[in-house]
Amino acid sequence: MLKLKKVKSFFLQTLIITAITLILSEITFRIYHKINPTFLFTDRSYNRWRGKPNSQDFDFTLNSKGFKDVEFTTEKPEGVYRMIAIGDSFSFGIVPYQYNYLTLLEEKLNQNNQQIELINMGIPGMGPKDYLSLLINEGLEVQPDMVLLSFYIGNDFMDNQFKAKERRWDKSYVISFVRSLIKLQTQYEGLIFNPSNSLTYVDGAPTHTDEFYLNDTKNKSNMFVKNPADDIFEGYVKDAVNDIIKIQEICDYRNIKLVVVIIPDEVQVDQNLQAKIIEMFDFDEPDKLDFRLPNRMLQETFQKNNIEYIDLMDEFIAASRQTRLYKPNDTHWNIAGNKLAAEVLSKKLLEKDSNLSQ
Structure with a gap:
């Protein structure tokens, strides 16, 4: 009987110590995240994966707002045509700054001594609702003449839903911390950085394991299924497009030109x-998957609502027959993919807006 009491006492003490530890950890994580935001914890705003101001990204220093771009003034310089680029990790880019398609696009648009400023406001992990929030909170104040919104087929349809679900389950910072560590340990295989020099980008190194990348691509590819049993994806499309329509309404009211760039997934x-x-x-049925289906759904809605867009899919299909355009086992463009995107966008934007060539 005495032994049983000791066991019960031990377990009770252990339970109390564990509970106190978890509570203190939760408080500590919340205080730390408030002072020094990190991607390890779920964030209700669009800032979870935002770059840390003035931190290093390869051989480039992020600006004071954490954007992967040089410093810019809130007030637009006289005589300058100002563009802001809004998007997720595609806009931020996994390649160094000088290879990013937005950096290259700005250079191309200024080849004939133009005065065009393109501000890269890309933040990883964002979705359509975040694009709307970023425009309202930070984009409008810099007085843009054009908003270049990059919409990635691979996850932008689902981002609103996934983030809402993630926020419901990750209210605990301890749980969020553990889940983030597990993902980092199990999903990433290759090197984005060269271990001998943390400022060196390795273009041919895989990011994820083969198994993870294929399974992730298969799961995303449900959007390509013809005549699905339910209309869940159609609802995702409607939700995402509604946010873009709101962006269009704001841009129209402010006399700002909006152009949406449709970025294809690698499997497309x-x-x-x-x-x-x-x-x-x-x-x-061998043709059960239609890899152009989401693009057509977007195009039809954009045309109906007079939203201008540039779909990069055809150019990327043609170029991919000779050149790899995505980083191995990664959803993002490599250096060649960024270069191609800049070339296509430069040509098509000049066709769309005469102000860029004056």
């Missing part, structure tokens, strides 16, 4: 990857 342009994904689905 790489035939070898397509073949692997089709095999994983194991459909009776």
Whole structure:
């Protein structure tokens, strides 16, 4: 009996100590995140993955707002045509600053001694609702003449839903911290940085394991299924587009030009990857997947609402037959993909807006 009491006492003490530890950890994490925001914890704003102001990104220093760009003034300089680029990790880019498609695009638009300023406001992890918030909170005050909004097919349809779900489950900072550590340990295989020099980018190194990347691509590819059993994805599209329509309304009211860049997922342009994904689905019908379906849905809605857009899919399909355009086992463009995007956008933007060529 005495031994049983000791066991019960031990477990009770352990439970109390564990509870106190978790409570103190929760308080500590919340205080730390308030002072020094980090991606390890869920953030209700669009700032979870925002760059830390004046921190290093390869051989480039982020500006004082944490954007991957040089410093800029709130007041637009006289005689300058100002563009702001809003997007997620595609806009921020996994490549160094000098290879980023927005950096290259600004250079191309200024080749004939133009006075065009393109401010990269890309923040990783954002979605359509965040694009709207960023425009209202930070974009409008810099008096842009154009908003260049990059919409990534691979996750921007689902981002609103996923982030809402993540916020519900990750109200605890301790749980969020543990989940983030597990993801970092299990999902990432390759090197983005060269271990001998943390300021060196390795373009050919894989980011994720083969298994993780294929499974993730397969899960995303449900959006390409013809005649699905439910209309869940259609609802995702409507939700995402509604936020873009709100952005269009704001831009129209402020006399700002809006152009949406439709960024294809790798599986839409790489035939070898397509073949692997089709095999994983194991459909009776070989053409059950329509890799252009989401783009058509976007285009139809944009045309209906007079939203200008540039779809990069055809150019990327053509170029991918000779050149790899995405980093291995990664959803993002490599150096070649960024270069191609800048070339296509430069040409099509000049066609769309005469102010860029004056």
